[in-house]
Amino acid sequence: MNSERNDFPILQETMNGQPLLYLDSAATAQKPRQVIQALTTYYMHDNANVHRGIYDLSQRATQQYEAARDKVQQFIHAQHREEIIFTRGTTEAINWVASTYGVAHVGAGDEIVISEMEHHSNIVPWQQLAQRVGAQLKYIALTDDGCLDMADAQRKITARTKIVAVTHMSNVLGVVNPIKTLAALAHAKGAVILADGAQSTPHMAIDVQALMVDFFAFSGHKMMGPMGIGVLYGKKAVLDAMPPAQFGGEMIATVTQQSATFQPLPWRFEAGTPNVAGAIGLGAAIDYLTHVGMAQVAEYEQGLASYALAQLQAIPGVIIYGPQDSQRHVGVISFNLAGIHAHDVATALDQEGIAVRAGHHCAQPLMAALQVAATVRVSLYLYNTRADIDRLVKTLKDIKDYFEHGLTAIR
Incomplete structure (x- = not known):
């Protein structure tokens, strides 16, 4: 998507004397001019607290803030705008569900089911809840190729299960999980399901009603919006029965x-002055992605991921984690170069202006299951190109030669 690439000013930067090649969008996406301008315009022309003032400036800010909620509703196909709760991000959204719905509905001897591929944000809140109430935390295993073992899911989700919480897209293995099937399994046992949509929402069309989820959480910054803004979607009937997560101004009646007494949905979950600029910036990011088209984004990235996977597989000594079939592998590719630590690979790439992630990716239980300490992760977005992949692959080959043969320089 070469025309969209020009919308991202940061891609014109140089790092260590080389043009920046950004391949870490799973950590945070870069921001187009349109989102940056939306933030600037708000602070220059519309800055005021929302919902509280009867003067025009406050009314204008309120209108933009609530318009952002409507954009989110349409983007993820929620049935009601009241089902959209603004949070600081995916982590806070999951914590809110654990500390409100979880505390109210999970007791001693009950079960919480997650998977071995979860991000720490979808592990630790459930660990804390299980320890607090005496519940059992169970993990759905993975198949040999890094996909969710659905036979094991059927075994793990039982009549004692109260909550199933699974990532929609793995931030390490590049797989998309069958959330609708998991939702059916959970609902058949009387449990609710939360999907962590932090990685999926930026890259594919999301329909929370079709997925049949009770909760869905995602972050703005991974989909080209600002940091510090996220969304918790919850079915209206479920949210109506939940106590507020925080208390204070704005959420009271x-x-x-x-x-x-407390405000009705959605405001009783949004205590204090909200991140108005963040919501407006998220709305601008949704406008941008909607203009491009989520089907087009998914198709382009699938082609790019297939190309990248094939090129990386062709390098001797590269070990790729997750499915080897490109049709089951989206634009997150984790790998190691045999005999070279992931951090050394990432450091050498950085010297050539290539930004990738190396480490455990906030998924230490998954690293343990893979029997590795760390991996290198390449994550793609619509502003990346095949030329980026070619540059990455050439540099990886040079790094491999350097470590194997002691070349005096990578180039």
Whole structure:
């Protein structure tokens, strides 16, 4: 998508004397001019607190903030705008569900089911809940090629299961999980399901009703929006029965010395001054992605991922984690170069202006299952090209030669 590439000013930067090649969009996506301008315009022309002022400036800010909620509703196909709760990000959204719905519905002897491929943000909140109430935390295993073992999922989700929480797209293995099938398994046992959509929402069309999820969480910064803004989607009936996650200004209806009543959805979950600029910036990112078309984004990235996977597989000594079939591998590719530590590979790439992630990717239980300490991760987005992949592959070959033969320079 070469025309869109020009919308991203940071891609004109140089790093260590080389043109920046950014391949870490799974950590955070770069921002187009349109999103940056939306933030600037808000702070220059529309900055005011929302919902509280009757003066025009506050009303204007409120209108833009709530318009962003409508954009999110349409983008993920929620049935009601009240089902869209603004949070600081995926991590906070999952924590809210664990500390509200989880505390109210999970007790001693109950089960919480997650998978071995989860990000720490979708592990630790459930660990804490299980320890707090005496529940059992169970993990769905993976198949040999890094996909979710659905036979094991059927075994693990039982009549004692209260919550199933699984990532929609792995931030390490590049696989998309069958959330609708998992939702059916959970609902058949009377459990609810939360999908971590941090990695999927930026890259494919999302329909929370078709997925049949009870909760869906994602972050703005991974889909070209600002940092510090995210979304918790919840079915209206489920959210209506949940206690607020935080208390204070904005979320209250009335307060006396000894009691308080709370606003209706969605505002009773949004205590305090919200991240108005963040919501507006997220709305601008949704406008941008909608203009490009999510089907087009997914198709382009699938082609790019297939090309990258084939090129990396052709390098002797490259070990790729997750499916080897490009049709089951989206634009997140984790690998190692035999005999070279992931951090050394990433450092050498950085010297050539190529930004990748190396480490455990906030997925240490997955690293343990893979029996590795760390991997190199390349993650693609619509502003990457085949030329980027060619540059990456050439540099990896040079790094391999350097470590194997002691060349005096990579180039």
